[in-house]
Amino acid sequence: MNTIEVCLTHELIHQHELEGKVVVITDVFRATSCIVAGLATGVKAIKPLIEVEDCRTLQAEGWLAGGERHAQLIEGFDLDNSPFSYMEERAKGKKVAMTTTNGTLAVNKSMAADEILAASFGNLTATVSYLKTLQKDVIVLAAGWKGRPGLEDVLFAGALALGCQEFLQTVGDSTHLAIAGYDVAKGNLLEYMQRASHLHRLKNLSGGKDIPFCLEIDQFDVVVKLNEAKELVAL
Numbered sequence: 001m002n003t004i005e006v007c008l009t010h011e012l013i014h015q016h017e018l019e020g021k022v023v024v025i026t027d028v029f030r031a032t033s034c035i036v037a038g039l040a041t042g043v044k045a046i047k048p049l050i051e052v053e054d055c056r057t058l059q060a061e062g063w064l065a066g067g068e069r070h071a072q073l074i075e076g077f078d079l080d081n082s083p084f085s086y087m088e089e090r091a092k093g094k095k096v097a098m099t100t101t102n103g104t105l106a107v108n109k110s111m112a113a114d115e116i117l118a119a120s121f122g123n124l125t126a127t128v129s130y131l132k133t134l135q136k137d138v139i140v141l142a143a144g145w146k147g148r149p150g151l152e153d154v155l156f157a158g159a160l161a162l163g164c165q166e167f168l169q170t171v172g173d174s175t176h177l178a179i180a181g182y183d184v185a186k187g188n189l190l191e192y193m194q195r196a197s198h199l200h201r202l203k204n205l206s207g208g209k210d211i212p213f214c215l216e217i218d219q220f221d222v223v224v225k226l227n228e229a230k231e232l233v234a235l
């Protein structure tokens with residue numbers, strides 16, 4: 001049986017052998033929730049970048065630039081880091097060059113993997129179903145915040161591992177911790193998540209709509225994968 005293992009922050013990803021494996025990146029608040037919502041509703045592709053300047057270069061070539069620093073819109077960028085911005089009419093059919101503090105960094109740190117997926121509560125079941133079709137070991141990278149674990153990302157990693165339990169063996173203490181955490185929280189995710197430190201940075205943004213949106217399960221039937229051009233696309 002292939003395995004599934006949770007990595008608690010992008011600062012720990014170097015401890016994992018990625019070659020031959022699938023890495024599922026999650027940054028629930030909010031990078032991968034933006035990515036999933038945008039690609040499910042008409043954004044053509046999203047290129048995850050580390051540097052603001054690299055986004056500006058692509059913006060000059062006609063891409064939209066999106067993302068955040070300190071959770072806020074970056075000067076001169078087209079989109080902030082709210083999933084609602086990625087679902088706007090002006091984003092449809094467009095390519096977006098995106099940079100965020102942790103989410104896009106986590107993707108770039110995982111480039112040695114065979115396959116990279118981006119997931120969030122919004123495409124939980126679609127991602128589980130896709131992983132079932134692969135016969136590969138899976139690492140779920142819970143992006144976290146500046147090297148520290150993020151409750152929302154760890155709980156999503158637990159939900160994903162739980163969903164895959166039938167066909168993937170859960171390995172590693174972080175994985176069991178994540179599953180146990182999700183089990184406790186799943187009855188009322190929104191209430192449980194009030195403990196999450198990043199929630200307090202974000203709760204007043206977008207009129208308070210981002211948090212409940214990012215925690216809503218299975219809004220989208222879409223699998224998001226990094227292609228050969230290193231762009232995230234809907235399969």
Ligand code: MLT
Binds near residue numbers: 027030072100101145
């Ligand atoms: C990140 O990548 O750190 C987040 O998506 C930050 C945010 O949305 O505020």
